[in-house]
Amino acid sequence: MTAMENSMESLIVTFHRYAKDDGDKRTLTKKELKKLLETELPNFLKAQNNPKIVDSIMTDLDLNKDDKLDFEEFIPLIAGLSMACEKCYNLSLKKGKK
Ligand SMILES: [Ca+2]
Ligand SMILES: [Ca+2]
Known part of the structure; x- marks a missing residue:
C-alpha cells in the first residue's frame, strides 16, 4: 500500500476502534469521540484549551x-x-528558510 492508502486505512481503523466501545461500531457517541480525541489527538485538545x-x-x-x-x-x-x-507546516517551512 502507498503512504496515502495507509493513512486512509488508519483513519478508518481508528474510527472503528473507538466507535465499537458501545457495541455500535458505525457511530461515535460523545464519550467515544472524547476518548478518541484524548488518545489520538492529545496535542489538538491541549491547544484548544477549552473544557467544552x-x-x-x-x-x-x-x-x-x-x-x-x-x-x-x-x-x-x-x-x-x-x-x-x-x-x-507551510509556516514552519517559511521560518526554516530564513
Ligand atoms: Ca459506538
Ligand atoms: Ca449523527
Whole structure:
C-alpha cells in the first residue's frame, strides 16, 4: 500500500476502534469521540484549551442531530485539522528558510 492508502486505512481503523466501545461500531457517541480525541489527538485538545471542546465538536459535526457521529460526519473534523496542520507546516517551512 502507498503512504496515502495507509493513512486512509488508519483513519478508518481508528474510527472503528473507538466507535465499537458501545457495541455500535458505525457511530461515535460523545464519550467515544472524547476518548478518541484524548488518545489520538492529545496535542489538538491541549491547544484548544477549552473544557467544552468535545461538546462543540459534536454539535458542529452531528449533521442529523442523533448525538452520534458516523464516519461521514467524522471526516470533516480530520479534513479541518489537516488543513490547519498544512498551514502550520507551510509556516514552519517559511521560518526554516530564513
Ligand atoms: Ca459506538
Ligand atoms: Ca449523527
